[in-house]
Amino acid sequence: MLYKYNFEELALLLERGEVRSVDIADSFLKRIQNYDKKINSFITVDEEKLYLQAEESDARRKKGGELSRYDGIPIAVKDNICTKGIKTTCASKILENFIPPYNAAVYEKLKGSGFILLGKTNMDEFAMGSTTEASFFGPSKNPYNTEKVPGGSSGGSAAAVSANLAPAAIGSDTGGSIRQPAAFCGVTGIKPTYGRVSRYGLVAFASSLDQIGTFGNCVDDAALLLSVISGYDKRDSTSIDVEVDFHPEKLRDDLNEIVIGVPDEYFKGVSEDIRNNIEGKLKELEVNGAKIEKISLKYIDYAVPVYYLIATAEASSNLARYDGIRYGYRSDAASTLDELYSKTRSEGFGKEVKRRIMLGTFSLSSGYYDAYYLKALKGRTLIIEDFKKAFSKVDVIITPTTTTTAYNLGEMINDPLQMYMSDILTISANLAGIPGISIPAGLDREGLPIGLQIMGSHFREKKIFGLAAIIEKICEPIHPEI
Amino acid sequence: MEYEPVIGLEVHVQLNTKTKIFCSCSTKFGSEPNSQTCPVCLGLPGVLPVLNREALKKGILAGMALNSRISQYSKFDRKNYFYPDLPKAYQISQFDKPICEGGYVEIEANNKKKKIGITRLHLEEDAGKSIHSEDPARNISYVDLNRTGVPLAEIVSEPDIRSGDEAYEYLQKIKSLMKYIEASDCNMEEGSLRCDVNISIRKKGASEFGEKVEIKNLNSFKAVRSAINYEIERQTRMIQYGNKIHQETRLWDADKNETYGMRSKEDAHDYRYFPDPDLAPVILDSAFIDEVKKELPELPDEKRERFIAQYNLPQYDAGVLTSIKQLAQYFESVVEKGADPKKASNWIMSELLGKIDDAEKIDAFPVTAEMLAGLLKLIKNNTISGKIAKKVFDEMIKTGKDAETIVEEKGLKQVTDTAEIGSMIDRVIENNPKSVEDYKNGTKKALGFLVGQVMKESKGKANPQMVNEILVKKLN
Ligand SMILES: [Zn+2]
Numbered sequence: 001m002l003y004k005y006n007f008e009e010l011a012l013l014l015e016r017g018e019v020r021s022v023d024i025a026d027s028f029l030k031r032i033q034n035y036d037k038k039i040n041s042f043i044t045v046d047e048e049k050l051y052l053q054a055e056e057s058d059a060r061r062k063k064g065g066e067l068s069r070y071d072g073i074p075i076a077v078k079d080n081i082c083t084k085g086i087k088t089t090c091a092s093k094i095l096e097n098f099i100p101p102y103n104a105a106v107y108e109k110l111k112g113s114g115f116i117l118l119g120k121t122n123m124d125e126f127a128m129g130s131t132t133e134a135s136f137f138g139p140s141k142n143p144y145n146t147e148k149v150p151g152g153s154s155g156g157s158a159a160a161v162s163a164n165l166a167p168a169a170i171g172s173d174t175g176g177s178i179r180q181p182a183a184f185c186g187v188t189g190i191k192p193t194y195g196r197v198s199r200y201g202l203v204a205f206a207s208s209l210d211q212i213g214t215f216g217n218c219v220d221d222a223a224l225l226l227s228v229i230s231g232y233d234k235r236d237s238t239s240i241d242v243e244v245d246f247h248p249e250k251l252r253d254d255l256n257e258i259v260i261g262v263p264d265e266y267f268k269g270v271s272e273d274i275r276n277n278i279e280g281k282l283k284e285l286e287v288n289g290a291k292i293e294k295i296s297l298k299y300i301d302y303a304v305p306v307y308y309l310i311a312t313a314e315a316s317s318n319l320a321r322y323d324g325i326r327y328g329y330r331s332d333a334a335s336t337l338d339e340l341y342s343k344t345r346s347e348g349f350g351k352e353v354k355r356r357i358m359l360g361t362f363s364l365s366s367g368y369y370d371a372y373y374l375k376a377l378k379g380r381t382l383i384i385e386d387f388k389k390a391f392s393k394v395d396v397i398i399t400p401t402t403t404t405t406a407y408n409l410g411e412m413i414n415d416p417l418q419m420y421m422s423d424i425l426t427i428s429a430n431l432a433g434i435p436g437i438s439i440p441a442g443l444d445r446e447g448l449p450i451g452l453q454i455m456g457s458h459f460r461e462k463k464i465f466g467l468a469a470i471i472e473k474i475c476e477p478i479h480p481e482i
Numbered sequence: 483m484e485y486e487p488v489i490g491l492e493v494h495v496q497l498n499t500k501t502k503i504f505c506s507c508s509t510k511f512g513s514e515p516n517s518q519t520c521p522v523c524l525g526l527p528g529v530l531p532v533l534n535r536e537a538l539k540k541g542i543l544a545g546m547a548l549n550s551r552i553s554q555y556s557k558f559d560r561k562n563y564f565y566p567d568l569p570k571a572y573q574i575s576q577f578d579k580p581i582c583e584g585g586y587v588e589i590e591a592n593n594k595k596k597k598i599g600i601t602r603l604h605l606e607e608d609a610g611k612s613i614h615s616e617d618p619a620r621n622i623s624y625v626d627l628n629r630t631g632v633p634l635a636e637i638v639s640e641p642d643i644r645s646g647d648e649a650y651e652y653l654q655k656i657k658s659l660m661k662y663i664e665a666s667d668c669n670m671e672e673g674s675l676r677c678d679v680n681i682s683i684r685k686k687g688a689s690e691f692g693e694k695v696e697i698k699n700l701n702s703f704k705a706v707r708s709a710i711n712y713e714i715e716r717q718t719r720m721i722q723y724g725n726k727i728h729q730e731t732r733l734w735d736a737d738k739n740e741t742y743g744m745r746s747k748e749d750a751h752d753y754r755y756f757p758d759p760d761l762a763p764v765i766l767d768s769a770f771i772d773e774v775k776k777e778l779p780e781l782p783d784e785k786r787e788r789f790i791a792q793y794n795l796p797q798y799d800a801g802v803l804t805s806i807k808q809l810a811q812y813f814e815s816v817v818e819k820g821a822d823p824k825k826a827s828n829w830i831m832s833e834l835l836g837k838i839d840d841a842e843k844i845d846a847f848p849v850t851a852e853m854l855a856g857l858l859k860l861i862k863n864n865t866i867s868g869k870i871a872k873k874v875f876d877e878m879i880k881t882g883k884d885a886e887t888i889v890e891e892k893g894l895k896q897v898t899d900t901a902e903i904g905s906m907i908d909r910v911i912e913n914n915p916k917s918v919e920d921y922k923n924g925t926k927k928a929l930g931f932l933v934g935q936v937m938k939e940s941k942g943k944a945n946p947q948m949v950n951e952i953l954v955k956k957l958n
Binding site: 088200207208235237314317320321323326327365373 | 756
């Protein structure tokens with residue numbers, strides 16, 4: 001039953017000596033062995049290394065002295081975050097056997113706080129996708145209904161936490177890749193402010209949009225884990241030195257002091273069940289003292305095209321290094337250098353990745369740059385201004401996380417445009433660099449989880465977590481049956 | 483019809499920082515292949531660049547030495563292309579917002595001063611080195627990434643250069659400036675200075691440009707000059723015979739002394755520049771720029787003018803002495819130790835420079851500035867003659883001893899005793915009656931001969947001026 005506990009409960013058990021880290025690892029490993037054939041949330045679980053880490057933690061605890069409260073708790077990490085000596089594949093054939101010789105800043109921080117690595121989670125290849133179906137290692141399944149996708153691209157992390165295969169997980173969010181799967185799998189997922197968490201060691205998809213964040217089965221766990229991995233890192237020139245002020249103990253907020261903005265635009269095209277649910281929550285908050293204010297975020301229609309131009313442009317350059325020369329997959333059917341490049345990349349990348357590389361290459365090409373990439377940058381500025389204006393009037397913004405609940409497997413895979421459009425409620429936060437969280441708000445008529453999104457101004461994670469913790473209490477708790 | 487060449491140079495100067503521009507690997511030349519690499523310069527998945535402030539500072543100093551404007555806002559861009567020695571498949575460079583814009587350097591062409599305009603200076607990272615197996619049967623290429631990420635400043639000139647000689651002078655000037663500010667070693671053999679030439683031909687006085695040809699693979703300043711001279715001739719001939727010049731890249735073949743066209747589709751490149759999202763724009767406040775400016779030393783042109791004014795040296799001599807910072811320093815120390823500036827300059831120009839391979843290494847020369855000042859002092863106070871001094875100088879280089887010791891040890895002190903000189907003269911007069919006769923009959927040349935004989939008698943140690951005076955007195 002250890003797999004059902006949250007961080008505080010596990011920490012207490014460890015502290016009292018009632019359980020060992022090895023017991024916790026064992027509990028999750030058994031779950032994974034029993035259920036992950038069905039869910040496919042992990043790409044790599046190294047049992048030997050896991051037990052070794054757990055034993056080391058137990059030895060540390062036995063020895064006494066100063067120790068993190070969470071020493072020995074296992075965490076799942078998305079497979080686009082470099083872990084030294086452990087395969088980091090980005091769910092791609094091209095990095096199928098890539099073993100990084102260095103640790104991502106985030107993983108160093110986790111280790112520094114005593115957390116141990118449970119395994120590397122499944123994802124859409126190079127984080128490009130919204131369903132985790134674009135994984136070289138096969139799709140992950142939604143723990144609420146295995147005919148449904150878990151969302152993506154951090155679908156493995158979300159599904160693992162949802163199915164209690166991991167107590168919490170690390171993901172990355174470029175256009176909603178944490179919040180959307182969190183919503184689909186009924187867990188809490190936060191994408192912090194751009195610059196809050198070092199990207200050093202996160203395999204880049206779109207550098208100006210990528211941000212690492214956390215998943216938990218409750219707001220406190222997501223907040224705690226985020227507080228561990230946050231902080232300035234001189235190895236990331238875009239990282240920003242701001243106080244980490246959202247440790248769970250400091251979160252309690254007072255609804256009477258909160259002004260919540262609700263943008264009409266974010267409720268258009270949203271399924272009836274989701275709209276009713278979120279509107280219901282807003283009413284309840286109002287009754288309990290929060291001030292609700294209608295606002296307008298009028299550039300939402302530009303968000304999808306702006307996002308897909310910028311993200312693919314950056315991706316086309318970021319993914320150029322996978323050329324078969326130094327590491328990763330190399331085609332053996334090539335006889336010239338040009339062939340080596342084209343065959344390696346044609347064979348090594350999946351369809352969606354290739355589509356995005358081509359889109360991005362096109363929009364950066366001379367003659368098209370001004371009309372596409374440059375225009376997209378201008379659109380991005382408008383969206384940033386839109387939020388700035390909004391946050392001058394309200395503390396936070398509440399919207400649904402997604403327009404629908406989880407799709408059927410295979411439903412989106414052949415309709416990329418439909419899939420791109422489905423990111424509409426989450427990508428603006430990435431374009432503006434602001435934090436956003438998705439928390440489970442209930443189930444729809446099919447029994448699938450509904451996500452409620454809270455967005456805040458730059459570095460106002462504390463405000464977001466505080467409100468999220470209140471909303472968590474007024475929502476019916478949900479659990480998948482697996 | 484008269485034609486004129488229009489030439490612009492692109493010079494890549496390697497900035498001599500201890501570490502690379504975006505990671506902390508060493509930039510040392512000549513190490514074991516791939517020994518100076520890390521995840522960042524290897525372009526492994528997930529790594530990020532961090533700008534080396536030292537490289538930025540050196541780039542700014544270089545711009546100041548070129549009289550450029552330092553941009554308060556500049557940024558880094560990605561230049562995308564595939565090549566095995568480019569691990570990220572993009573080079574971080576500066577596209578439309580370079581760190582320095584505008585500027586000029588002054589060169590001397592046909593004894594006249596000429597300004598060559600500078601378009602821009604930008605910072606970028608170097609690529610690695612491909613090494614192709616010498617065994618064609620194996621057909622293997624290797625890549626050495628030690629050089630990947632070494633900081634470069636690319637200096638682009640305006641098309642103001644009109645000849646191979648001007649290009650040569652321009653390169654000398656760039657090298658001199660970069661060495662003065664200690665930004666680069668500018669060693670073409672080690673690749674710390676590289677130069678590409680853009681050259682076209684047009685009717686003299688025309689305002690539009692002809693089709694541009696780029697010349698690469700130039701490995702010395704002389705090669706640049708020869709390649710330009712060759713290309714001017716080739717292009718002029720082509721045009722005279724009614725052929726068109728095509729825009730192309732040509733390579734210099736140093737053995738054959740000619741350029742040849744590259745068979746490649748390189749001109750089809752679209753580098754798809756865009757701002758590097760991993761690096762914030764470089765925003766410099768004027769306080770920082772002023773701070774860097776304080777580190778700018780006196781540059782060769784200023785120093786030359788000062789030498790002319792302060793030491794009363796001829797333009798040419800002042801130019802030679804100030805072309806190398808260490809040499810100028812040496813000269814000034816000799817003067818500081820009491821030598822006459824003119825005499826010191828003459829000695830350095832005519833004696834010293836012929837005996838040293840590399841004037842930059844003058845600090846390691848066995849004759850220190852103080853020792854040279856000592857030698858010049860012995861000439862000045864008539865202890866030795868200028869002729870003897872040359873022998874003493876050679877001995878100083880050989881033994882590292884100071885002039886006084888050598889003069890003492892070898893008994894080279896000048897004879898200034900009137901009686902002693904007088905008796906030597908008497909002997910010479912006695913042994914050369916014919917010449918004495920000639921002198922008395924008005925053949926002035928005979929005096930020189932007799933002085934020479936006295937000097938010989940004294941083994942060169944007699945004071946020539948005294949010999950002259952006493953001899954004349956005795957003959958009359
Ligand atoms: Zn390095």
